[in-house]
Amino acid sequence: MLQRLQHLLGIEDLTREQVSFILDQAKPFQEFHRHPLKKLATLRGKTVALAFFENSTRTRISFATAAARLGADTMNLQAESSSLKKGESLLDTLWTLEAMRPDGIVIRHSSSGAPEFVAQRLGIPVVNAGDGTHEHPTQALLDALTIRDRKGNLEGLHVTILGDILHSRVARSNIHLLSKFGARIMLYGPAMWVPGELESLAPNVRRASSIEEALDGSDVIIVLRVQTERLHEPALAAEEYILQFQLTSERLRLAGPDALVLHPGPMNRGLEIDPNVADGPQSCVLGQVTNGLAIRMALLYHLVGGAPSETTLSAGTTGKE
């Protein structure tokens, strides 16, 4: 039975059916972006609060655009201008926002679990736009949409995730999502960023012992951004990283000509990814951005629009237990 979502806090607690449902809901919005007039009235009169407590350009613009194209108004809260800088607690900030009666809130925060913390305390739908090193569910959904469009389906893929997996919320959400569809997932990166516990995140997740093993026969390669700003460990020299972990054209050949290359952006060209790969025919990078809009429109439509859909059978329950 498909349960109606109240919030989108992460991928982990979604069922495979719920994921497929969201991807299906995004289909019409993908078409919509080709229209010359890109504005609907679906969410007219609704307000979406965009609470970005951590700097973000791409994800914030994507959500803002998705809301605008659905006809919703947005309230913007950005880290630099927020009263958090003046010592106000997250809770007080959110209660202030809530008092302006938004119909939903999109939150990005550097603390893992912050969206769940918010969802437990506010009475409106919460969308996680990335929390700490926990999850980035809309990224995984847009990646899945991109993969499904190019591969035809999501079943039983061989997936490789390259880079700093320990600190990556994108990796966690992708692992949870793709493993729900039976993916075999290989992880590879600097050993201190690929701890063994990652294998316990989902079934069929394994660490590769070499980049060759990681890429051999892969259908989808997700290259992670090296996020030096989130590291507590002593940093690794860029030359070391490039030498051992960069996705080069030569290494990509190990995966075969049909393999897709995804990157959540923003890319460090020449660091984790060779520019020739980033701009090559196997790269899905720009398609990911367009699909991000479609996914976020579908989610806002579903969560904020609140229109009971025929396929959502049990209204009132939540995706989380």
Add this chain to the structure above:
Amino acid sequence: MLLIKNGRVLDPSSNAEASLDILLDGPLISKVGANLTASDAEVFDAAGMIVTPGFIDLHCHLREPGQELSETIETGTRAAARGGFTAVCTMPNTQPVNDNASVTRGIVERAAAAGMVRVWPIGAASVGSQGDALAEIAAMKDAGIVAVSDDGKPVATARLMRQVMDYCRGLDLPVIDHCEDPSLFAGGVMREGPRSIRLGLKGIPAQSESICVGRDVEVAMLTGARLHIAHMSTRASLEYVRAAKKQGLQVTCEVTPHHFTLIDEDVRYDSHYKMNPPLASREDRAALIEGLADGSVDAIATDHAPHHPSSKDVEFDRAPFGITGFETALALGLNELVHTGKLSLKRLVELFTSGPARVLGIERKIAADEPADLTIFSPDHSWTFRVSDSPSKSRNTPFDGRAFRGAAMATIVAGRIVYRR
């Protein structure tokens, strides 16, 4: 005079377990025997209850002076009395730090004014607990401290630890260490493992604690001083303590109720599951329970760490470490350890009475002319812990709403009933 009748007296110090009456006269025990009578005494009927020497908590934070929004000596000791504690050792990380005799005297005076349970201050090992110069330990001892510790952080270096231990050996004071390696701890908020990876919370490896325990045991060997490991949470730390005991070193340790009850897998995005040391692995918990049972662990200590609700109701990684513990300690011990058959009732009582007393170098027993400090509890009384009923100023506990079998029924300090259920 107070006559406690019909109770089952359990005194681990003398291995006694019998149905006896106890007559208290003022601050001292006057008589212990069968079928005592005293026409002018108030009678407490302890039928169906266990009567033991007064419980001692080796580790708590009463937040006074300086953090009275979270707790005061008065509110904290009222909570302690409800938990059955007759004496609590309060850590020096107050504002100002208890690193000199005037702060110590202030605590002792406030405790006397509150008139609940005994408060035995622990003095800082170093000035301001900053890890540089030795605090005024001898002066604080004269003012009433029972041990020294820089709790909240480890004694900074092996060199300072050596100096503190050498000095405290001369004063016959135990040195209590909060063991952690700050460089490994580095911003962590929960135990490193599958759960921290899943939640995306920065992990603290178990070795952060055991490396420091290993260092301290080595320094105890060097100095021959009394070393007590605070809130020990891992198997590896326990192994160091076991080895030290085997060699005849005066090394002791305590375990908190939350560490024998909860594990890292229980952690969720709720700061009531955030404490330091963090909740450990399932294997570590099993090792700790084994140590509690076999005598390797000397005491159960609460690490009662009140934090004002507004400071805890924040994102997990921004919340302070610590939970309250006085009112749930005995019940958790009974439910998790005794009712499950892992420990005998007598062993549990030992961990609350003669065990901690031995760490402090004192005796706790039920006999004529001993202090009239007694804990009376029922191993079977059913109740539900409601944090809203707590006299503590803080609400930070993961055990709110938990149903228990077994509770403190009365707490007697210096012959006076300070709490009665």
